[in-house]
Amino acid sequence: MAEAVRKPLAAGADADDRMRRKLVPCFDDFYRTALELLPFAPDAHFEVLDLGAGTGLLSAMIAAVFPKARLTLFDLTPEMLMMARARLKPSGKRVRFVTADFAAAAPPKSYDAVVSALALHHLPDSGKRHLFADIFKYLTSGGVFINADQVGGETPAIDQRSRQMWIKRARELKVGEHYIPPASVSYSIPCTLWKQYLTVGCDKRGVRRWLV
Numbered sequence: 001m002a003e004a005v006r007k008p009l010a011a012g013a014d015a016d017d018r019m020r021r022k023l024v025p026c027f028d029d030f031y032r033t034a035l036e037l038l039p040f041a042p043d044a045h046f047e048v049l050d051l052g053a054g055t056g057l058l059s060a061m062i063a064a065v066f067p068k069a070r071l072t073l074f075d076l077t078p079e080m081l082m083m084a085r086a087r088l089k090p091s092g093k094r095v096r097f098v099t100a101d102f103a104a105a106a107p108p109k110s111y112d113a114v115v116s117a118l119a120l121h122h123l124p125d126s127g128k129r130h131l132f133a134d135i136f137k138y139l140t141s142g143g144v145f146i147n148a149d150q151v152g153g154e155t156p157a158i159d160q161r162s163r164q165m166w167i168k169r170a171r172e173l174k175v176g177e178h179y180i181p182p183a184s185v186s187y188s189i190p191c192t193l194w195k196q197y198l199t200v201g202c203d204k205r206g207v208r209r210w211l212v
């Protein structure tokens with residue numbers, strides 16, 4: 001990629017990171033928890049599939065902590081993966097990128113870890129169920145699925161209170177109002193943590209699942 005193109009892409013990823021830091025409560029703890037749940041030694045060789053990888057933020061963190069891990073990033077948006085390519089360029093050939101709908105495309109191999117951050121809540125509940133079932137097929141025996149994501153409140157009152165607190169915090173951090181959709185408009189379909197827990201379950205191969 002030419003230098004003239006690489007710089008704007010890197011800048012775009014940086015801008016996305018800065019905004020995400022403002023929009024995601026407890027940003028550092030959120031991503032650190034996802035990393036700490038990966039049950040591998042720092043020098044281990046293992047395969048990771050990142051679903052809805054976006055600009056590659058989570059994958060870049062994994063690549064930094066686990067320098068021998070190999071990563072495959074799935075995302076539907078080519079522009080996002082272009083930024084991910086720029087971000088993960090130092091990781092070289094141990095990273096590959098796939099432009100595809102992660103809810104429909106079947107990865108051609110098995111993985112020791114399937115991860116996702118702030119992506120799967122865009123799927124309807126039926127889509128989550130199908131994807132969680134498919135992830136069984138992607139994981140090696142003893143593999144781990146880590147879904148760091150937004151969830152719905154257990155009651156409408158809890159959900160409303162959570163939204164109010166999020167809006168208050170976002171405004172304190174000077175987030176533009178265009179990033180705060182009205183309650184009647186939603187770009188996500190989060191379900192409750194309990195419902196996701198029941199959906200994810202466990203299987204006889206010892207596959208472990210974590211919902212962050």
